[in-house]
Amino acid sequence: MSASPASFDTDVLIIGAGAAGLLAARDIAAAGRRVLLVEARDYLGGRAHTLQPPGFTQAIEAGAEFMHGEVPLTRALLAEAGIGWQDTAGRTYVVQEGEARADADFFAQLPLVLAKLAELTEDLPLADFLAREFAGPAHAELRATTTQFAEGYDAADAQLVSALALRDEWLAGGAEDSPRPVGGYGPLLAWLAAQAQAAGAIVHLATPVLEIRWQPGQVEVLATTGAAYRARQVLCTVPLGVWQRRAGQPGYLGLSPDLPAHRAAAAQLGFGEVIKFVLEFETPFWQAQLPELEFLLSEAPVPTWWSQLPNPRPLLTGWVAGPAAQRLRTASADALLHLALTSLAQLLHTPMSALQAQLRASYVRNWGAEAHAYGAYSYPTVGAPAARAALAAPVADTLFWAGEGLYEGPAGGTVEAALVSGRQAARALLAARPA
Incomplete structure (x- = not known):
């Protein structure tokens, strides 16, 4: 006889144990609700993944690495967890005509762009704006x-990304203030998970969700493992x-009944690819x-590199993003x-x-080709605020x-964005009155 599929009942089921899901799980469990958190991957953190692959002397960041801008919630949580952060240091070099030169003001031309952006009265894609102005x-x-x-x-497609949104982001100056959490994001996310579990939350890893069947006040979630989860509310x-996956594609998340307005809103938003x-x-x-190298910028196939300064560790990180990463989506790791x-x-x-004689260890992460992600982080398209609001709208006080x-x-595409969104959704869920 075969064993019956596992069945679980809870007050709140949270799908996804990235930064948003982990903080929400902590907050909701601390409020006294029974929480069960299911995660498709076999690790916590999602697109913030601290790990130590074979050959490396210390942990590395396969995904999110920096704290861009003020990020007040991230800093508050790090302080609460007793985790510090370290400012970056060094020089930026720009390679032109085959030669690298120190460029203290790589964005010297940006004020010209910002001045024209300030005159915009209607939004348009960045490529159209540049071609016109x-x-x-x-x-x-x-x-x-x-x-x-x-x-x-921004991992953005210039043909789609909002010129007005980039204006606001660039004026905020987040790219120029980018410290790193000490030890990476892993310790913070592990701390959030421990806090959630101490408050009673249960975590199931390696549990991809196949379908959400719902009616007001009652939800059944089916996983590819065969397990079924029942809850009054789902986040x-x-x-x-x-x-953005379409029906029939691997990783498609089924909804019964479906939510066409939510899917249409998701399709309007930008989601950029990154290879790290x-x-x-x-x-x-x-x-x-290249003394005191911090960043090296060029037009090479892998155009962006950075060191770990002020940490003297002999580590370089390469970065391909946006349409260039999309074109390489199917390339092998080798x-x-x-x-x-x-x-x-x-x-x-x-x-x-x-170079190969010096190489001690290597690691490649192609986020666009990765199941359960299909990209690295979002970017604002024209009309994004309305689309985001539509996608974030709760359904019947039951689906969040x-x-x-x-x-x-101002912190779009970051861990801060995920944390803020998770906290806001947790508060809305706790305030709701499901049928």
């Missing part, structure tokens, strides 16, 4: 620099990339030619690593053989939604 060969470098920053930093914190390369070397050999090493050898004028892709504010 900065046409012609005289502005070619400005257009390229602005597009490169939007695609690299769904899956990434925007899951929302982490390379640990025997020595920081690049310091001889092919991507070769692309990264080729780019770095070219940028550092170092023979490939010498959270995640960085639903956040409205």
Whole structure:
């Protein structure tokens, strides 16, 4: 005889154990509700993943790494957990015509863009804005620099990303103030999980959700494991990339009855792709030619690199984002690593053989190709505020939604966005009166 599928009952079921789900689980459990948290992956944290792969001497960040801007909730939680953070340090180098030069003000041209953005009365995609306001060969470098920053930093498609939203983000200056949590984001998320479990929350890992069947005040959630979960309320914190899956595609989240307005809103939002390369070397050999290297920016196939300064660890992180990462979505990990090493050898004028001799360990994370994510983080499209509000709208005081892709504010696409969204959704859920 075969065993019957497992069945679980709870007050609140939370889908997704990333930053939003973990904070919500802590807050809801602390309020006295029975909470069960299911996560598709076999680890906590979602797109903030601190791990130590073979060969590395210390943990690395496969996903979120920096704290961009003021991020008051992130800082408050780190302080509550007794975890510090460390400012970045060093110089930014820009490679032009094959030579790297220290560029203390990489965004020197940005005020010209911001001045024109300030005159906008109606939103339009960044590419259209640049073509209209900065046409012609005289502005070619400005257009390229602005597009490169939007695609690299925001993982955005310049053909879709909102010019007005980028104006507000860039004026906030988050890119220039980007410390790191000490030890990465892993310790904070583990602390949130421990807090939630101490308050009574139960966590099930490796449990992808297949379908949500609901009616007011009553929900049944079916997992690919065969388990069934029943709850009065559900908080769904899956990434925007899951929302954007179509029926029949792997990872599609079924809803019965369906919510066409929510799906339509998700389709209107931007969700960028990122490929992250982490390379640990025997020595920081690049310091001889690039003293105090913090960031290295170029037009190479892997265009952006950074060190761990002020930490002297001989680690370089490579970054491909936006449409460039999307074009590489189906490339193998070996092919991507070769692309990264080729780019770095070219940028550092170092023979490939010498680079490989120095290489101690390597790690590649292709977020666009990854199940349960299908991308890295959201970016604002034209009309995004209305779409986010529609996607975040609770249903019958029974279904609630959270995640960085639903956040409205200056910290879009960040762990802060996920935390704020999770807290807001938890408060709305606790205040609701399901049938």
